[in-house]
Amino acid sequence: MVNYIDLTIQILVAMGVTALGFAIGMLFNGIARKITARIHNRVGPPIYQGYIDVLKLFTKKTNISHGWIFDFAALFSVAGIALTFLFLPVAGVTLLSGEGDIFLILYLLAIPALGFALGAGASGNPNAAVGIMRALMTMLAYELPLVMVIIAMMVYYDTTSLAVIVQKQANMQWAIFIPVFFIGALVADMALQGMLMEKPFDIPIAPHEIASGPMVEFGGKHLGALMLYKMMGIVVETTLFVDLFLGGGVVLSVSQFGWLAYLVNFIVWFLLILFVFFIALLINAVFPRFRIEQALKFYWKYDAIVGILILIWIFVGVTI
């Protein structure tokens, strides 16, 4: 027998957390532009610029579509990224993350990407096709070191569930304090740079080469949806990193402190994802862009070699 009241509360919480995720994503867009501007010795836009941009895109008077496959992009990208967010433990709150694991999250992240790719391909613009090609190749490049580190963590913690990994890092026993996973965090942070599509790995977007790549034909509400996807993507990817290495931002246990713990954990989680994003921004602000094969070689040569060393470390360390 399903408890309908509980279910309703859960759905409401899920909606609230999703809305919060989107709000934080938009805020991050503003923060990112502000920080980059300060590094460039500019004033930069106001911190709430992300909200204005998205609202503006949704208030555009006319929108164009290249057909029903083109619309997949707007639908799948927002839906997929929100779904992925629901499967992540956020500040120790496990919404659906008990129902899936890291493999599910990695594959759920492909739903928005594939929807986006379908829409971009359906637009028929060659720039979009080239951009998608680059995006997929960047994905192939950064996934190898990332999965190496994640698999090392799975074997170390003997679980594949992200919620359990977060649980096992409670009481400030964060993975990053273990030497091998400190190196792992560095490797994963490089991969995160590619995941966030920040320089030097902003190859798929590359506005000066291929006219912003896959987004070339999107305008108005379609672009608004894609902006939401991109902004939420920042939150999802940094949260994944924080959950893996920084204990998901859990500092107080809920059973001991009650609602205060939720509040503090959320604030710590926010500061941590901001910090992780901040590192990515610093790298972004000062680097030029790689070519695609350079990115592939970077990840598969240098990053992956460190990843293999971590795997060997774990392989030798874990005995049955």
Next chain:
Amino acid sequence: MITLTIAIFLLGIIIVGLLNRYPKAAGVIAFFVSLIPFFALLSWSSVMNISLPSYLHFLNFETSWQYNLGPGTLILQITPLGWFFLLLLSSLFPMVILFSISFFRSNAGGFYAAMLLTMLGSFGILLAQDMLTFYIFWEIMSWSILALVIRGGDRKAIVSYLSFGALSAMLILFGFMLLYFKTGTYVFAEMHLDASNLVLAAISLIVSGFAVKGALMPMHVWAPHVYSKSEEPFVAFLSGGLSKLGYFGIMLFMYGVVGFSLLSSWGTFRGVPLFGYTLAVVGAFTAFAGTVLAVMQDDLRKLLAYSSIGQLGYITIGLGIGTPLAITGALFQALNHTFFKAVLFLAAGAVYYRTGKYKISELGGLGYKMPFTFLATLFSIFALAAIPITSGFAAKWLLYEAAIEKKFLFVTPIMLIAGVGAFLYAYKILYGVFLGEPRYDVKEAPLSQLVPMWILVLPLIIFLIFPGWFVDLTAPILQGYGMTAIPHTPFMINTSLAKYNTLAVIFGFIGTLLFAFILYKSKPQERVEHLDNYLAGEPPELYNYNIAMHASSKYYEPFDEVFYPYFKKGAERMWEIILAAGEVFGSGARKIYTGIVGDYSIYILLFFLIMVGWWLLW
């Protein structure tokens, strides 16, 4: 009843063979004959502890059948494993035949005859209970495949299939001989094996023989040639159905005949038999290399062929690991691969039927012209790329979980990367064929081609929602090996590491999709032409609306540049070197044929001495 089935099959083969001039009539007859294995399957459902309503098994097949053949007895009997693989083949086969009815415009009687013979062979293989029966039906299947390959008419395909088929048959036969030498019986159930090296040699030979049919690297060389040069419905059946027979054989002999405990007695590593460990590593390599090679292809069928090799590699990994979790994953992957790869090959056939092209760089923009073909392809591609909105994900997930559970630290990243590589070639198919610039003004594929495709998509959706039903199917198979099925409910699979709840994914996705849909519907939109594109301001009317906008030629050029040097000297080169060495050896060996009777008698004597000595020393 089985006698009757075989008789009907043989009769059907003769009739459709004679109806070569009337392809439609031959197709319809072949379709009705092809349904029989499926009815047999339904009537045998009690083997899997499934109770179907009586109107679903109105034909009553006996569960075992024997025929005395002089040296041995042919024994056919339904087993849970056979039932499972028969499910794949017998549900795929009628759909393929149905597709062919409109696909062939002329001269198809031989095709249907050979297809029916192939199915008859497969039917026998899946039911066989002794090595003799198994081998006889295996040869029937192999030779009728050869007939179908010859219909394709490509010399390289025929030669490579013939040589690798012969190699496969030799390896299997030699393995059977060793087993018979060891046990003195043909019947699987009566074999009592021990942990001797002879058995290890036999099982290694048998597994490598089946690996040829399963297109495991480096035995895969024939597959791309045959897949890319034969007729589409046959390739769909070959890749989707017949390649599974290789894995059926591996499973039968590794876990049915030899058994997990005996495998472990030849050495284990972290709880996994070394034999299985080797197989898993080979499988992972196959998955990765097949994927990389698939990304490099331009021919749609070659791409799908290499993709098949890569996806079948996952099954090998699962069979190698050998835990209940891994075997469930491998069987699930086999089921998914049967259906999605068949749909992809059939869709390629439908595209060819309408456009006459197989090269990805020459196609484009068919998504709006053939929407139902596109959607069927899209669904299969979701399954191929293991996107969690089809059942493809559950299979891969089980395999990943199995690998992590047994701490396969170096195999799992390769599996995951091969999974990401699948996105690359999957998108190449989608973009190159269905998206982008509309180049052809064609109609949707005919209904008799769409219906099979969509029926084959159905299992992918059913097992997405109810992965637990699939685990139920595997329970009797695992029971036979002394294992228990993994814990599950209809919507959920539990492992020792995590759980996977499809309801959460589905309802979460529906909910978020609803949210996205509201956002998307917030503003009206207008449709624009495909040429109304941002091309740095170039107005299309300047070029008579004739701008080439499809970027699918050499789509992954940077990828090719990076990987090509490592894959330049492929497996084909390896076999060429082996052949060259064999030729040198052969020309040396020819010198012993002196033509003098005395010499020959000395050879015979030497041979006997060696054989007897070997037997004594063993």
Next chain:
Amino acid sequence: MNHENWSKLARIMSKRSLWMIHFCTGCGAMEMPPVMTSRYDMERFGMHAMATPRQADVFLVTGYLAVKTLKRVVQVYEQMRDPKYVIGFGSCTINGGMYWDSYNTIKDLSKYIPVDVYIAGCMPRPEAIMDSFLKLFDMIDKGEAIGWQKYHKYYDQYKRNQRMAFSYRLDEVKDIKEDDKE
């Protein structure tokens, strides 16, 4: 929310987040880098450069336009989504500037597409460009920047002028003049 408030909100949003595409055929494009970078920093107003017209709100035509380029300008302008604004940049877009007697450059941009703000000067200083942005904000606020509505309303006339320019034919000019007289 009623329609008026909604459009007011839309105006405010569109004012504070103008994404622009600049058509850099003329020498005026050289004045854009200082406007974008740390000296003048137009991102203060939420403006930044976009790569494609589908995403852009403001169209900067920087300098002279040959008839051949005008074709591309019109194509790009029509690919932009409403509401969209055009800034004519430098003397060349106002009356041809130093190309006043060139056989191949158009003289007055507003005959072909509606221009909301002109910046005079050959070339205009970055201060002038910033000033034009502020002016445009002001106009959007008051609802005066209605170039895109004009383009819909007088579409025939704009199309006629564009066609005349593209064809180079003197007789067609005369024909159309006579049509207008009738």
Next chain:
Amino acid sequence: MMAKELFPEAQEIRKGRIRIETQKDKVGEIIKKLKDNGYEHFVMLSCVDWIKEGKFELVYQMWSYQYKEHVMISIKINRDGESMLSMRHLFPQIETYEREIHEMFGVNFIGNPNLKEFILEGWPHMPPMRKDFDTEKFVKDFYYKIPEVKEE
């Protein structure tokens, strides 16, 4: 061999700059000879309108990296419709220059297969670079007569 040695009739304007005035049927020969003797770079082909003489002057300019010398081969053809042989077979890039001169001056080059519209799209009038083309009048007749958009 330097140009001065090859063609005694050439005049040296200043150091490193040679001018050869010749007839139109000898151009091919001269370019071929220069090409074989180290003048491997064909710089450009230009055209001058000498309206009072009634001639077009075509100037073929070549450069030698070896001698650091610039050679100009100048010929004159009649303005009224005299055509010139294409030198495309010697240097393929001449094709583009010929295309431009054809469009801007109306000179016909025999043997150039690609003599179609180059920069101007749909130009129906006299080639605009000829000196008898009155741009000011054309601008007044054309651009200034395009009407303003009238707002009701």
